[in-house]
Amino acid sequence: MIRTLFRVLGDRYARPVRRTVALMTAAAIVEGLSYALLVPVLRSLFGSSPHDAWPWLAVFAAAIAVCAVLRYISDLSGFRVGTTLLRGVYHRLGDHLARLPLGWYDTARVGEVSVLAGQGVLRALSVIAHLLAPLISACVTPLTTVAVMLALDWRLGLAALAAVPLVVLVHRWTGRATAAADEERAARDRDATDRVVEYLQAQPVLRAGGRTTERFHLLDASLQRVERSSRRSARAVVPGALGLTFTVQAVFTALLVLGAHLALGGQVGTAQVLTVLVLAARCADPLLSLGHLGGRLRGARAELARLETLLDTPPLPEPRRPVKPRRHDVEFDSVVFRRDGRTVLDGVSLTVPQGQRLAVVGPSGAGKTTLLHLLARFHDADSGAVRLGGADVRAVGTEELMSRIAVVFQDVYLFEGTIEENVRLGRPDATGSELRAAAAAARLDEVVDRLPGGWQTRVGEGGARLSGGERQRVSIARALLKDAPVVLLDEVTSALDPVNEAAVNEGIERLLRGRTVVMVAHRLSTVERADRVAFLDGGRIAEQGDHRELLARGGRYAAFWSDALTVASRP
Template sequence: MIKRLLQIWPHGRMLNMLTGRYVVIGVLQGCLLVTIIPLLRAVLATPPDLDAAVRWLGVVVVLGFAYLAGVSWAKALGYRTANEIMRDLQHDVGRHLRRLPLGWFVGNPSGRLARAVAQSTPSAASVVSHVWPELVQSIATPATVVAGVFFIDWRMGVAFLVTVPAAMIVTRWSGPVVRDTQGIMDDASAEAAGRAIEFAQAQPVFRSTGRALEGFAPMERALDEQRRTFRSALTRLTVPQLVYVGVVQLGFTIVLITGTWLALGGELTVPDVVALLVLATRFVEPLAQVGNLFGAIRSADIAVERVSEVLTAAPLPEPGTSAPPATAEIEFDDVTFSYDGRPVLRELSLTIPAGAMTALVGPSGAGKTTLLRLIARFWDVDSGAVRIGGTDVRDLASGDLMDQMSIVFQDNYLFDGTIEENVRLAAPDATDEQVREAVTAARLDEVVERLPDGWQARVGEGGLSLSGGERQRVAIARALLKDTPIVLLDEVTAALDPENEAAVAAGMSALAARGKTIVVIAHRLSTVVNADQIAVIDAGTVIELGTHDELIERRGRYAGFYAERSRAAGWRITSGPR
């Protein structure tokens, strides 16, 4: 675990200092225990040797104060080291997340990432402040005791020592079992955490549909699986724990039998036997603790591994030099792309003219969203190239690429702040006039006027205080305020009521009026018909391309799509014939 930790937190000198301090206090504690033997020998002698007892009592007191001072000295460094580890790892994770491509977040559930940042880093830090020091001390103390006992009687020393290799063998045997079990338990906990977050975020939906009291099946399944996993894990862990406890108790029994045998043979005095048996009980305690500490170490190893998975995730290659593209034209040149081994795009070529609106239509799973994400370089293509203004997106620095575009997703996330703060996120230095202009163009001002706190109305975590359409208005206002050459819109009008659809459409029109290159995935006829170019995507390639009128005349796939949507738009629900 320490080796893995040093790979992501390379400050071995501080850990070596901490280990050294706990070795010292472990030796001090062992010496303190060993001095019990001459102290009891002097007290139990016939007659008692009071002078020797006083001298050894003085040694015990001195060692006791030295031990307490050493504990304070070591813990001060331990807490400081733990705080630095937690601070550094959390900052490193935050900095590294900013370097990772957006595609990395698509495949990593929020629950796992939250556990890595909020739980795994404190777990790694607590091991350094508590578990690792206790483990070092629990090894150093028995080792010192064994060395001291050898000076009194080598046979008793062997009796004390015989437990150690057996305990080490059991610990090594149980290590993989503990680690695998902890990994399974951590996976189950991460899934349950993710579903709990999802359940909390979806409360407005549940309550609006009258299912608030019915529970959330995915979360219930995750919690059930977590309980089953924990029960199974505890069963697996019981056997190694019992074996280890049995070995330690067997060692104590061997010490007891050896001491009794030597006493009956007259080779050890009664005071020595009593002292050694008292020492044996104190010897067994830290040795028994080692088993529990190794389990905690294995658990912490999983936590460190979770953090390491984030910190070692490879960002996409960055070019040595980068310059903003000359135009906002987007070109897909013979692009092939697979996601998790599943082909998504196949030798797709498409040119999206600058300053025009291009609509992407096609069945679900055809690759439309992937096209938008490749423009934003969520991932790199398998072959071919995606270019902006003739420049491959791989030759643009991430900052330069993001400066060229605004992205409005179907489900936009808002931070738990005011409406104004969420809009200003796109351009913190924008003037009040620029913010108001963007808000008005997106018709977000209508929402602001309805809210009691106006601009200072808080949107709640994830924007849950606003409706889906209102959140889209905020996202459109952001795009208008950022004022980038390219705007990517991913089904922004899907499932909106007529009022919000009209408001979002007005925002899109405002973007188009500014001469932006707009790429929109759309199912609403109004959006599709008004596009300057329509690309029909199916099975990962472009099967039709043209304007609305041109595609209707061809009587191909788009014409069928348009006819189907037109019929659906004409449906009405009535109460019966009148």
């Protein structure tokens, strides 16, 4: 498990853990060696002059003091390193999650990442702060004590040494017996987290259907499975705990019988026998604590394994020699993209000259939004190339690529914080005047002026305290503040009321002015303002050209336009 911990932490964070392990090991060895001083102490006490024990008692007390100081320093180091590493691992996990392709984030992984990033990381790294010292003490101190027993009497030492493989076998047997139950419990926990999230997200639907007083059966069933798996996991531990207790007690009894036999035969002294029995009793406590530590260690090991698997998931590769695009035109060259065994885009070729606008239209599921994702390199194409300024986006560094692209999607997510903090995500170092200018262009200043907190109004998780139109204005202001030369736009006004739609359209028009634009379009006005239109269907380009040209052809686009006019004319 220690090796797994080092792999998860990486070289940068593994060094302080190694120092902490060395301190804890030294404290455990000193503790075991200090018990050897009991021999002269007991020999003096049972000898002709008990007063001779005082010097040895002083030496024994000094050894215990040294052991206590080492234990304090090592435990303090464990707590400090644990808190530091917790912060470091969260940063490493967050950076890694940000580099994974969006295709990795399917529905099943929501609960997995939630559990892992919450209690999983805490449980895994609690090993350093809370479990590492008891674990090392439970392993090293008994072994050191056995070495002392061997030095006192080889027969008693060998009898104590026989317990080592027995304890190891019991632990391995317990680990194998509980592995399946622990894995099932972890899977049930992840499923229950998914169901809780689903239940919270389904509140509008449940309330609209008048089912707020009913129990949510999917969540109930999931929690019942957690309860049953918890019981099975607890029962699986019982045989191992009883086996460890029986083994330790049996070895201690054997040492007691052997020691009495040797003492009665005059082969060893009384002081030696008493010392061995004291040492054996002292060994029993840490060995028995392994039974309690075992469950927590197995849980931490499982979380470490899941964390290692997540961190080993390959992110989108960064170029070894990144290039910088010299222009801001866009090209899709025979792009093929597959997901979950389905071909989403099949041989798509499109060009957008610098400063022009491309509107991508077509039925739902045609792959329109996927085009935007590939250009922003949320995914990599399976074949073909996506180019920005003549450079393959895979050859452009992530920071460089994203500095040149502003993205405005229909579903806007705002982070918990103030309006100003969410807008400044576009460019954190922007001045106050630049911030206000972007807000005015997006007509966000109207929202800020009527809110009691102004710029410091907290938006809530996901922007829940703002309306859809207000969230869109924040998103557009953020894109305007970023001032990127390329804009990716997924139709953002389809679900807005007329007032907000007018405000958002005005902000979008200012955002798009003079920039290279690729936009997924549904509204007729958006399509008409485009320099070029591509009709996408079934992952392929069915038609492309300018708006008037495509209408004159009387093909798929003309039919789409006619249907859109019919829908727009309905009362």
